[in-house]
Amino acid sequence: MPYSSFASMPCTLSRPAALLGERWTLLLLRQIFLGTRRFEDFQATMDISRSVLTDRLNVLLQENVLKRVPYHEDGRTRHEYRLTEKGRDLYPVLMALRTWGERWMAPEEEESFQLHHRDCGGGVRAKVECTECAAELTARDVQVTARA
Amino acid sequence: MPYSSFASMPCTLSRPAALLGERWTLLLLRQIFLGTRRFEDFQATMDISRSVLTDRLNVLLQENVLKRVPYHEDGRTRHEYRLTEKGRDLYPVLMALRTWGERWMAPEEEESFQLHHRDCGGGVRAKVECTECAAELTARDVQVTARA
DNA sequence: TCCCTTGCGTTCGTTTTTCGAACTCAGCTA
């Protein structure tokens, strides 16, 4: 079972994990959520090799996480990479990573950017909750059952 | 800037993203949250090569996400891999992946396991909320500012 | 005691990925 076969497992956790678990993919998504949209800018800010960048962008296009959108600059038509709705919906994944990073990987130093709720200025955090009673859940509060 | 240098970037999103963005690491964590604890069981259920499994387990031990715990079986002392508090706190990351997978990568088929809140039987989902007003947030509701 | 089994890795030669520098190409611009 090669790594790639997880992409077709009947598990709604395995497939996203296999997709985002490829090298560079999470870092690429971070950059996109921070506003980067062009090939050259990804390449410059992340210092990823151009061939791997091409590959990762293509995978995300194929998965419909990103879309290519034409735009004009200096009278020329070019394309930029933007999140689809499916892509934007990955926000909780990135925020969960950051919430964890804030708690467990921030020794003294501060974060390189800050996030605030536009409406009230509050902070941002990811959490897991019950769809019925809205209680916040940890792994211990959740029962796992194999599907029938 | 090699991939590994993201592990020391002053960004609380980059570092977790680089750590969990290595191949197999997210899938390994999924398996751990599902209850797998021993080398042989990881190897058998994921079909990962033994050398890479050794490496990934060691990285997670070093990062203090996992710990080795001795246990007895057949009168012999062995060790198993278990989550630390830091590791357990990754639960929202995995649940965010799953919530996304349920919405965007579950065509007709069902998930391979189900999750329920032990207390009330409700479903489980990840979300992002404001630490002040508790509103649920999307990327559009959040303002990013570079640190001073 | 000697041999077998088990769990947990380690080694090593082969195949994939990644790297990085150079190259290509299309569409302006001078």
Place this chain on the structure above:
DNA sequence: TAGCTGAGTTCGAAAAACGAACGCAAGGGA
């Protein structure tokens, strides 16, 4: 026509992953 720029593509070298075989310590049984 020549040059520039953004967006890739190509290709040889280096790193990572693969997988089959090997190592090893701790029992158990003969």
